[in-house]
Amino acid sequence: MLHRTLSVATLIASGCLTPLVAYAHPDAHSIADTALTQPAEIVDCTLENGAAAKCAAYTVKFLPETLDIGPFCPATLDEAGGVWDWDGENAGLYRIDRAYLEMLSELGYTFFNNNGEVNVFDIRVEGPEEDHECIAGSLDTSADMSITALIPVTPRKAETPTPLGTVAKVGMGLDGVPVFADAPSVLDTGHMPALDTCGGHVDPGGWYHWHATATDINTVFENENVDATCANVGQDQTAQFGYAFDGFALFGSREADGTLPVGLDECGGHIGPVAGQDGEVYHYHASESFPNLPTCLVGVVAQDNFSTTAAQGIGSANEPGGPSGGRPDFSRPAEALGIEASELMNAIRAEGGRDADLGKVAERLGISEDALKAAMPRRRP
Numbered sequence: 280m281l282h283r284t285l286s287v288a289t290l291i292a293s294g295c296l297t298p299l300v301a302y303a304h305p306d307a308h309s310i311a312d313t314a315l316t317q318p319a320e321i322v323d324c325t326l327e328n329g330a331a332a333k334c335a336a337y338t339v340k341f342l343p344e345t346l347d348i349g350p351f352c353p354a355t356l357d358e359a360g361g362v363w364d365w366d367g368e369n370a371g372l373y374r375i376d377r378a379y380l381e382m383l384s385e386l387g388y389t390f391f392n393n394n395g396e397v398n399v400f401d402i403r404v405e406g407p408e409e410d411h412e413c414i415a416g417s418l419d420t421s422a423d424m425s426i427t428a429l430i431p432v433t434p435r436k437a438e439t440p441t442p443l444g445t446v447a448k449v450g451m452g453l454d455g456v457p458v459f460a461d462a463p464s465v466l467d468t469g470h471m472p473a474l475d476t477c478g479g480h481v482d483p484g485g486w487y488h489w490h491a492t493a494t495d496i497n498t499v500f501e502n503e504n505v506d507a508t509c510a511n512v513g514q515d516q517t518a519q520f521g522y523a524f525d526g527f528a529l530f531g532s533r534e535a536d537g538t539l540p541v542g543l544d545e546c547g548g549h550i551g552p553v554a555g556q557d558g559e560v561y562h563y564h565a566s567e568s569f570p571n572l573p574t575c576l577v578g579v580v581a582q583d584n585f586s587t588t589a590a591q592g593i594g595s596a597n598e599p600g601g602p603s604g605g606r607p608d609f610s611r612p613a614e615a616l617g618i619e620a621s622e623l624m625n626a627i628r629a630e631g632g633r634d635a636d637l638g639k640v641a642e643r644l645g646i647s648e649d650a651l652k653a654a655m656p657r658r659r660p
């Protein structure tokens with residue numbers, strides 16, 4: 280009886296109805312139910328600048344129920360896998376196929392054997408056995424795997440924008456999939472954490488995440504002449520893709536009326552009208568080149584805004600030892616040596632990264648080279 284006297288707007292405002300369009304700022308109904316492990320809620324949070332605020336808390340699982348993923352690594356040179364943003368000589372976005380892998384081989388990065396079989400390893404199961412392997416993570420489908428993201432309900436601009444470096448946390452898709460900046464470079468790790476043709480892959484923690492604006496990635500393939508199509512995610516250049524961790528909305532490469540956005544700032548955003556909301560608000564737009572994500576965040580993010588129950592990977596308790604995309608896991612060797620993982624990682628970095636002379640790393644750490652070699656993950660000569 281009571282509801283008859285209430286307007287739709289009142290019902291939406293009171294939380295009784297889920298709005299049909301996503302608003303420019305996150306609320307308890309912004310993220311798809313198919314990804315959530317529990318209803319979203321509005322909680323107290325503290326922003327990075329120390330201010331008290333309200334945040335939407337979204338707890339999601341390894342993958343939304345409705346999302347198909349892959350392929351990532353091709354099994355042989357005769358197949359095509361996903362895509363990779365190669366940043367060495369001949370830099371660009373490539374389909375992972377024979378032409379690309381043979382080009383890399385000529386540049387000294389051979390990802391296949393004499394039979395044309397591609398070297399692949401599952402980051403959750405085994406370590407790489409070759410110098411150059413394609414990474415394909417397996418999902419952690421257990422019920423206790425979850426990720427909690429905190430996004431400010433009322434976004435506030437920061438004094439200066441925050442740059443988004445490798446695997447920096449960008450935001451969350453409306454589909455409930457986390458979004459990160461660039462995946463680790465092959466030049467740094469030797470290995471290729473392949474993305475599927477919608478721009479996502481599996482974290483060492485066993486959950487799927489985006490490295491691109493998946494709802495507008497075909498625009499990038501067209502613009503960069505990449506022979507790939509995202510078939511698993513609906514494409515819409517004007518649609519909202521998600522929310523950045525500062526609470527501002529992420530849109531495709533076009534405005535609601537189909538025009539190109541004008542007056543974008545250094546991060547890729549501007550103030551203007553968006554569908555479903557009166558007035559003008561700050562929002563980000565996807566670019567037409569890879570990765571089609573903001574390059575920095577203009578707003579203030581919440582403290583501890585990303586955590587997961589997964590044993591490793593981004594947001595886990597072991598994050599320094601097991602970050603995304605095949606960077607070596609130093610936690611086990613460090614434990615065996617009785618030192619901190621960060622100490623081991625810093626010593627290896629100081630001696631030149633993955634090609635470091637282990638003798639020099641051992642000397643730096645004040646331990647024997649034999650002990651270090653025995654503790655490190657196996658590496659073929």
Ligand SMILES: [Zn+2]
Nearest residue numbers: 462480603604
């Ligand atoms: Zn990743």
Ligand SMILES: [Zn+2]
Nearest residue numbers: 534540551564
């Ligand atoms: Zn706009």
